Amino acid sequence: MHQYILKRLLLMIPTLLGVAVLVFLMLRVAPGDIVELKYAGTGAFAPKEVLDQERAQLGLDKPLWHQFLSWMWGIVRFDFGNSMWTGRPITYEIWIRLELSLELALMATLVAVLLSIPLGTLAALKQDTWVDYFVRIFSIAGLSIPSFWLGIIIILGFLIFVKWLPPLTFTSFWVDPKANLTQLIWPALAVGYRYSAVATRMTRSAVLEVLREDYIRTARAKGLWERVVLTRHALKNALLPVITVIGLEFAFLIGGLVVTEQVFNLNGIGMLFVESITRRDYTMTQALVLLVSFSFIFVNFIVDLLYAWLDPRIRYQ
Amino acid sequence: MPSLLEVRELKTYLTTSQGVVKAVDGISFDVREGETVALVGESGCGKTMSALSIMRLIPRPQASIVGGEIRFQGRDLLKLGEEEMRRIRGAEIAMIFQEPMTSLNPVLSIGRQITETVEAHHPLSKEEARSRALELLQLVGISDPAQRLAEYPHQFSGGMRQRVMIAIALSCRPKLILADEPTTALDVTIQAQLLELMRDLSRRFGVALVIITHNLGVVARYADRVNVMYAGKIIESGTATEIYRAPRHPYTMGLLRSVPRLDQPRKSKLEPIEGQPPDLWNLPAGCSFAPRCRFVVEKCAQEAPPLRQVEDSHHSACWVAETLTQ
Numbered sequence: 298m299h300q301y302i303l304k305r306l307l308l309m310i311p312t313l314l315g316v317a318v319l320v321f322l323m324l325r326v327a328p329g330d331i332v333e334l335k336y337a338g339t340g341a342f343a344p345k346e347v348l349d350q351e352r353a354q355l356g357l358d359k360p361l362w363h364q365f366l367s368w369m370w371g372i373v374r375f376d377f378g379n380s381m382w383t384g385r386p387i388t389y390e391i392w393i394r395l396e397l398s399l400e401l402a403l404m405a406t407l408v409a410v411l412l413s414i415p416l417g418t419l420a421a422l423k424q425d426t427w428v429d430y431f432v433r434i435f436s437i438a439g440l441s442i443p444s445f446w447l448g449i450i451i452i453l454g455f456l457i458f459v460k461w462l463p464p465l466t467f468t469s470f471w472v473d474p475k476a477n478l479t480q481l482i483w484p485a486l487a488v489g490y491r492y493s494a495v496a497t498r499m500t501r502s503a504v505l506e507v508l509r510e511d512y513i514r515t516a517r518a519k520g521l522w523e524r525v526v527l528t529r530h531a532l533k534n535a536l537l538p539v540i541t542v543i544g545l546e547f548a549f550l551i552g553g554l555v556v557t558e559q560v561f562n563l564n565g566i567g568m569l570f571v572e573s574i575t576r577r578d579y580t581m582t583q584a585l586v587l588l589v590s591f592s593f594i595f596v597n598f599i600v601d602l603l604y605a606w607l608d609p610r611i612r613y614q
Numbered sequence: 615m616p617s618l619l620e621v622r623e624l625k626t627y628l629t630t631s632q633g634v635v636k637a638v639d640g641i642s643f644d645v646r647e648g649e650t651v652a653l654v655g656e657s658g659c660g661k662t663m664s665a666l667s668i669m670r671l672i673p674r675p676q677a678s679i680v681g682g683e684i685r686f687q688g689r690d691l692l693k694l695g696e697e698e699m700r701r702i703r704g705a706e707i708a709m710i711f712q713e714p715m716t717s718l719n720p721v722l723s724i725g726r727q728i729t730e731t732v733e734a735h736h737p738l739s740k741e742e743a744r745s746r747a748l749e750l751l752q753l754v755g756i757s758d759p760a761q762r763l764a765e766y767p768h769q770f771s772g773g774m775r776q777r778v779m780i781a782i783a784l785s786c787r788p789k790l791i792l793a794d795e796p797t798t799a800l801d802v803t804i805q806a807q808l809l810e811l812m813r814d815l816s817r818r819f820g821v822a823l824v825i826i827t828h829n830l831g832v833v834a835r836y837a838d839r840v841n842v843m844y845a846g847k848i849i850e851s852g853t854a855t856e857i858y859r860a861p862r863h864p865y866t867m868g869l870l871r872s873v874p875r876l877d878q879p880r881k882s883k884l885e886p887i888e889g890q891p892p893d894l895w896n897l898p899a900g901c902s903f904a905p906r907c908r909f910v911v912e913k914c915a916q917e918a919p920p921l922r923q924v925e926d927s928h929h930s931a932c933w934v935a936e937t938l939t940q
């Protein structure tokens with residue numbers, strides 16, 4: 298098992314390297330560069346020499362392989378360089394936003410888990426009754442309503458009915474938990490509801506399938522309480538596929554909440570991502586893509602560990 | 615000896631897309647304390663449904679018990695509440711299933727699957743339950759039980775899993791074990807070992823055993839009494855000797871000719887019964903075996919023969935039971 302973990306961790310390196318090469322090349326294939334955009338923004342005409350000088354300062358005049366290697370060399374020393382746009386260290390720019398994004402992703406996932414597992418199980422147990430129909434409509438609605446729209450409705454609802462708005466500036470949970478939660482709970486609900494939909498349907502079908510298994514009949518034949526049959530025997534097996542869905546959703550939430558962040562005026566990783574792409578901020582975009590890829594790989598790894606923990610057939614392979 | 619289990623006119627029907635399937639259609643049989651009774655018949659004749667009806671574990675919502683009584687130690691199981699029934703399952707009546715590969719939970723250790731049964735019926739501490747489980751594994755002939763307790767089903771062979779199922783079935787010292795084709799999925803040498811084991815243990819603990827099988831060879835060796843089932847009905851019943859010596863139903867005669875027998879010369883030919891079992895949602899009027907029967911008379915197509923006495927304890931549902939010749 299230890300060997301397996303070590304192997305998985307080492308395997309992350311080639312994957313991330315591949316991602317790095319890809320994003321590095323793709324960014325440079327896109328038309329326009331950061332220097333042009335900067336000057337175009339000012340409206341002033343800049344002679345070619347000025348632009349070239351600016352490029353040289355950012356190291357963009359060097360050959361591609363040189364740029365790539367110096368980027369890699371930096372990463373090996375945990376130095377991601379500075380943002381080409383703001384000039385501030387990338388680690389700093391990401392760090393101040395990561396807390397918010399990570400917390401929002403965690404809270405939204407928690408909302409999704411708390412909604413989907415009980416609801417999905419309930420729907421399976423009451424298959425084809427009004428409870429089941431209600432849960433199915435509830436989850437289909439979650440899939441069909443974009444979470445930013447739900448976010449807007451929440452905000453409008455507050456404005457119109459209670460003349461109150463969630464705080465607009467981010468306060469760290471460690472500084473003031475109450476202010477922090479009153480700000481983040483609303484986007485977390487909007488996003489969590491949407492992401493519960495897939496997991497709810499998954500839980501429902503997994504529980505239905507597991508309840509038809511022979512070992513459930515065995516468990517009942519042993520005279521176990523129905524509650525034990527459900528939790529110890531059915532849910533433990535049914536949750537395996539659900540964990541994968543939830544894990545991948547969590548990884549996506551870290552970098553993917555662009556519109557929701559806009560609606561709730563949150564300065565998170567999603568916003569930073571879009572901004573740095575439109576600005577052709579190469580160093581920043583590269584670092585963010587690596588961060589998001591790493592989250593996906595890491596979450597996958599955690600999901601596999603959970604699998605092994607829950608399922609002995611995998612553990613003993 | 616007093617009857618432990620009395621099944622009377624039990625009817626279990628299933629609603630399917632084809633219509634109502636009369637999986638169990640008015641069967642009656644008794645099991646006395648400590649004896650071994652066989653329920654024999656071809657695939658699909660309703661054996662599993664009968665056993666599940668006794669456990670009240672028929673698949674819902676398709677299946678329902680539409681009539682009859684199942685008296686166990688004098689109480690009608692069909693009238694019990696859910697919790698009362700739960701206290702009987704596993705503790706008084708245990709069941710061993712047909713499919714050893716899928717009947718144990720893959721994510722729980724063998725030990726847990728034994729101890730949870732004991733804990734559901736007796737207030738035992740963790741250690742007591744564990745030592746009970748250890749004892750049971752030894753009893754069913756699993757070597758190195760202390761280590762095996764911590765292992766999972768996928769680390770056991772089919773035969774070993776079925777031994778674990780036997781251990782689970784015995785764990786609360788039930789009065790009755792329903793064994794639904796416990797060895798069908800296993801190879802022949804293992805089948806014999808398991809059947810011997812079940813016979814020895816049931817004798818030792820005085821447990822009555824209902825063996826469900828389609829193999830009359832098994833019946834001959836292990837059963838005291840036999841009930842032959844065809845299309846949801848019991849069509850012949852009697853002691854194992856009666857049925858072997860002089861079967862009184864054409865279907866039973868066919869079954870006997872289709873399996874190798876120790877009391878016949880090796881060379882005698884095996885003949886499968888011709889034709890297919892009828893569709894249970896579309897039974898012919900009259901005797902449901904008539905379309906496949908060599909002895910059919912006019913009356914067979916008109917009226918279903920009732921199960922009636924032909925000798926002491928020997929019953930047959932055939933109009934011409936007395937005149938049948940081998």
Ligand SMILES: Nc1ncnc2c1ncn2[C@@H]1O[C@H](COP(=O)(O)OP(=O)(O)OP(=O)(O)O)[C@@H](O)[C@H]1O
Pocket residue numbers: 628629630635637655656657658659660661662663664673676828894
């Ligand atoms: N879940 C179900 N839904 C619909 N029909 C079913 C279901 N289970 C069983 N049946 C039908 O009920 C009848 C009796 O089935 P049962 O399982 O009792 O047969 P069996 O005698 O145990 O056969 P086998 O030797 O194959 O185990 C069969 O005709 C089968 O098609």
Ligand SMILES: [Mg+2]
Pocket residue numbers: 661662663712794795
């Ligand atoms: Mg069966």
